[in-house]
Amino acid sequence: MLTKRRWTAAGAALAVLGGGVAVAQTATAGPAPRHCPTLHVTKGWYGDNRAKLQKMIDEQGSCSGSGGAKPVATFDWDNTVVKNDISDATLAWMLRNDKVLRPASWKATNKWMTHDAARALTKACGTSVPAGRPLPTSTDTGCTDEILDIYLDAKTSTGKKAFEGEWNARRTVPEYVWITQLFAGHSPARLTAYARAARAENLAAPIGTEQKVGTHTMEGYVRYYDQQRDLIGTLKKAGFDVYIVSASAEPLVRAWAPGVGIDRDHTIGIRNLVRDGKLTTGVQGCGDVKDTNGEVLTYIDGKRCWINQEIFHVKGAKAWQQQDPAHRPAFAAGDADTDVTFVGDATAGHLAINRNKTELMCRAYDNADHRWLVNPMFIEPKKRQADPYPCATTGYTRPDGTLGPLRRPDGSIVPDQQDRVHG
Template structure:
């Protein structure tokens, strides 16, 4: 889940233009998907009518052929590999959702729909919704949204612009409308973000099924809106459309046909992801998102923990950065306790990971066979991708409205890595060496620098 800037559409030709890719062990010349040794009938094939950047389709196909069910070597390895909760020995593929499988953010879309339809419920106290909320934010929300609506009843956010704006200001920038800090205190910056927790806490009081219903309505509205649409929420301009990436839906289908166990691991609330997941072929038992504690059939402001972090700790272990690794280890491989935070041996790690931002960097880096990055100019992830330490990183521009080339190199050697205390430092390889600054190299030709 990452908030989006509203971008103007680009032409189809511009979005599909090609440039040089980062090096990988799968060169297009040697391992093209159309070559005889990788196009055996028993190997499921990616669609050739869907454009990928450079030789990326061939690289992905090679990975599928090497690790999928059509490979005798893979079958032998699977017979010896650890069982996931899905069954014995299947290679696991894990995808982030927002801006990886779809363009734009489904949490943002759902929140916007709920604000426009008076579905946010008055809390007992705004400060009680989030353990890191400041007194200034509590006062700002109380002043903007008032106290006349009884606790547990809908706030009139469709007409009360001030209340809506205050909620969005705090969610978007972690500041009040007057610029005061909205969240303070101590948290592990590789496990959680207070405003990411807070959006799920705004859904408290509804049942999970009801939140999924809201998300389905937002889904229908956003899929129907033209690409590039902007909606007005309060006085804010908000992205007004979402689209499934056809290439990613096809990749998911092909991986599944090739014997991979394919999962979604998202930093959006799980009931929201469940509204969207079937559109990419996922069943509910293959979805991991932020899981609020449910009491008496309704979502609370408590959040389920992971590893040695207990439930109802108000969001100290989200499906965010290192938290995604923990939830993969817990939810897919059944690893318990503090051990779930650690990188596992190859038999207990995903084969393939796909993501677009810092929230995905840990689990995508954990993948043993391939790492797909959708380029949104996010520093730590792009540092890992362009360093390409295991020669299995694949970088692709966004399939819709791709980002421009970043003009300055990514500061990998000095401040590319977010430490647990929030202090930035150098990105390091497993051997401790520092990743040098990296130039942005994968972008559509003809785009200006940002």
């Protein structure tokens, strides 16, 4: 059962993020005390987003004076807390520094890998390097290109499908699994050390830097968003329990999260199984799904499962279900369809960083509960998407991977949405 404080705070949040709906008149929380933690970064916040976030913090946080359990805040990582992708950055660094180990069998690295992809990798990377030893990817352009083609495009360099079979498209995607499986053979600590080296290199590179990896051009820089670092710090000062929930491998996130004050106990990412101190191609399961070959990741509905299991201690099949308000985050932030389920689960505020991702932006612009905020990317924001988001026809990714209409909790279809908050 919800405490009186949670009902009061939720009502106030409706007024804060919804711009004054009727329930706001019943909120009892008074003005926030002057000593409440305050957001300091003003640049980059769209419209009155900063003011609405501040009001939510004041109403939900410790300075509301209501006591009770700590409110939870959950953030995606890549392109939500930082600009660009730390998985891409780490893989690029490892390929340029000969840190990817040759597997005994490429086909065995991923349960969905096609024979065409395995043959292409074997041909491109050869068999002269013993299994378990580093591939010379800094100089072997063909090997590097084949790895990147399969990871980035899910196709071989000749355009053949790299993955096939069945998977739940709201729980996993083979290429997301495969990048973590490329890290197999290293210890978690060593992988974190590689991620730290990539972090130092990418933070030192000027904004806009690109890098050559094989013959591919990839982003060559990463930046913490000052606005998100400020938001996370303010939430923590206000008594929120703040977590990172990422679809990157957890050892990578551990290298970056301390930069915004998040420790390893508040970091959730893809967790590969460890045997004899080394990462394997197996992946930890969630809820009622046992340890797997990657059938369940921190991906779309999988992020909800991991939040429910690790933060709110909901076990078994129930972890896949939306919980009661007392067992859900108060606030959540994300930038992609990968994040839409857990961001939507938040009870007091949802922050969508606009990267033109259809399902997330359909939810955000529909704003069914009047608690969604949309903000352009803080660095190199996307321009306005000219065509409306096709919410009513192809806005929802079904478990089988096909697209259909996006629906509200009451079953009604979300109409197509114009892109209104952009760079």
